Amino acid sequence: MGSPFLLQPSRSLTEEAMAAAGQSQDDLKRIAALRAVELVRSGMVLGLGTGSTAAHALDRIGDLLRGGDLGDIVGIPTSEWAAARAAAAGIPLTDLAAHPVVDLSIDGADEVDPALNLVKGRGGSLLREKMVEGASRRFVVIVDDSKLVPRLGGSGLPRHPRGESEIEPFVTDNKNYIVDLFFEDGIHGDLQAISDDLLRITDVVEHGMFLGLATSVIIARKDGVVLMDKEAKSNGF
Numbered sequence: 513m514g515s516p517f518l519l520q521p522s523r524s525l526t527e528e529a530m531a532a533a534g535q536s537q538d539d540l541k542r543i544a545a546l547r548a549v550e551l552v553r554s555g556m557v558l559g560l561g562t563g564s565t566a567a568h569a570l571d572r573i574g575d576l577l578r579g580g581d582l583g584d585i586v587g588i589p590t591s592e593w594a595a596a597r598a599a600a601a602g603i604p605l606t607d608l609a610a611h612p613v614v615d616l617s618i619d620g621a622d623e624v625d626p627a628l629n630l631v632k633g634r635g636g637s638l639l640r641e642k643m644v645e646g647a648s649r650r651f652v653v654i655v656d657d658s659k660l661v662p663r664l665g666g667s668g669l670p671r672h673p674r675g676e677s678e679i680e681p682f683v684t685d686n687k688n689y690i691v692d693l694f695f696e697d698g699i700h701g702d703l704q705a706i707s708d709d710l711l712r713i714t715d716v717v718e719h720g721m722f723l724g725l726a727t728s729v730i731i732a733r734k735d736g737v738v739l740m741d742k743e744a745k746s747n748g749f
């Protein structure tokens with residue numbers, strides 16, 4: 513495929529670079545989110561992501577609905593948090609039972625590797641995310657460039673403390689526990705085989721590696737926005 517690393521930005525990178533200059537990390541998350549929302553069309557079934565980056569997308573979709581620039585969409589939330597945020601934004605909600613095929617999911621990630629594999633769930637959601645995003649025709653990941661890693665699993669301690677106290681486990685929306693694993697130099701080996709092994713363990717419901725699910729990743733950096741998709745996954749960061 514050569515190096516189709518930059519994919520049809522809707523504005524010039526020079527303009528993006530100017531817009532992004534001096535931006536905070538949250539500003540970068542918002543820039544990535546707004547770019548993803550440009551893909552939303554009336555009539556779509558949307559997967560609604562969870563977290564501080566996805567929040568910007570939910571709010572933007574709400575703004576478009578209120579302004580009459582978007583109509584007839586329904587959203588499937590990937591967590592209780594997303595359901596509440598989407599409802600507050602005025603996004604009509606549905607579920608996978610009513611809509612087993614999702615047109616477009618937009619969500620953040622904790623780590624993105626050069627093959628577009630992800631780690632998700634450090635905010636406490638991953639099972640419903642994987643269900644909704646796995647049912648999506650297109651899954652667009654939105655991140656600032658701090659989420660890019662050469663190898664999954666090594667980007668440090670959780671950003672959010674687990675549980676009510678050090679001795680109480682974190683309980684998810686689905687009443688499951690989350691166990692955090694960290695690897696000093698990331699996970700070496702065949703990720704798919706590791707995934708298969710993890711899922712064979714009795715009582716492991718899911719894990720936070722999202723392998724081969726992302727269609728594309730929108731990365732906001734201070735010098736502009738970079739779009740990657742599966743065709744360009746061989747490009748490093």
Ligand SMILES: O=C[C@H](O)[C@H](O)[C@H](O)COP(=O)(O)O
Pocket residue numbers: 561562563564565566619620621622632633634635636637638641
């Ligand atoms: O559990 C949380 C979800 O997987 C989030 O999408 C992920 O943690 C990224 O969250 P944020 O956009 O807040 O960094």
